[in-house]
Amino acid sequence: MDYKLIEFKVHGDENGKLIAVEGGIDSPFEIKRVYWIYDTLPEIERGKHSHKNLEQIIVAVSGSCEFVLDDGKTKETVILDRPNLGLYIGKNIWRVMKNFSGECKLVVFASDYYDEKEYIRNYDKFLEGVK
Numbered sequence: 001m002d003y004k005l006i007e008f009k010v011h012g013d014e015n016g017k018l019i020a021v022e023g024g025i026d027s028p029f030e031i032k033r034v035y036w037i038y039d040t041l042p043e044i045e046r047g048k049h050s051h052k053n054l055e056q057i058i059v060a061v062s063g064s065c066e067f068v069l070d071d072g073k074t075k076e077t078v079i080l081d082r083p084n085l086g087l088y089i090g091k092n093i094w095r096v097m098k099n100f101s102g103e104c105k106l107v108v109f110a111s112d113y114y115d116e117k118e119y120i121r122n123y124d125k126f127l128e129g130v131k
């Protein structure tokens with residue numbers, strides 16, 4: 001399945017910690033868009049889509065949440081619970097985000113601008129596309 005976990009370098013001293021992500025260096029793609037997700041209640045499931053072309057890296061900069069990733073053949077669950085851990089998700093992966101902890105804040109780095117036409121939001125269509 002086209003996903004991987006990326007450990008980011010933590011710059012830390014008595015002043016606290018800092019992590020930097022440089023497009024094409026720390027991420028496998030140039031970053032064109034950054035967005036963040038917060039205030040999601042624990043019983044909510046988000047995502048439920050795949051992307052035809054978009055690549056993303058997701059970081060839980062605070063709190064934790066679970067990603068269920070699905071390539072049409074198998075499903076794998078990844079837990080994001082550390083600010084130095086990035087989840088890279090490639091193209092054509094169905095993702096469901098759930099079990100958001102209180103104070104979960106996700107930052108998402110994306111390889112392209114927002115384009116609703118590029119989303120697949122119907123699971124049967126997704127399965128047809130990856131067959």
Ligand code: TYD
Pocket residue numbers: 033035037046047048049114
């Ligand atoms: P949505 O894709 O439904 O979020 P999730 O997959 O996390 O459940 O997006 C929520 C809303 O935000 C939807 O109206 C589209 C809008 N949106 C943008 O305008 N720009 C963006 O970059 C993203 C990711 C979403």
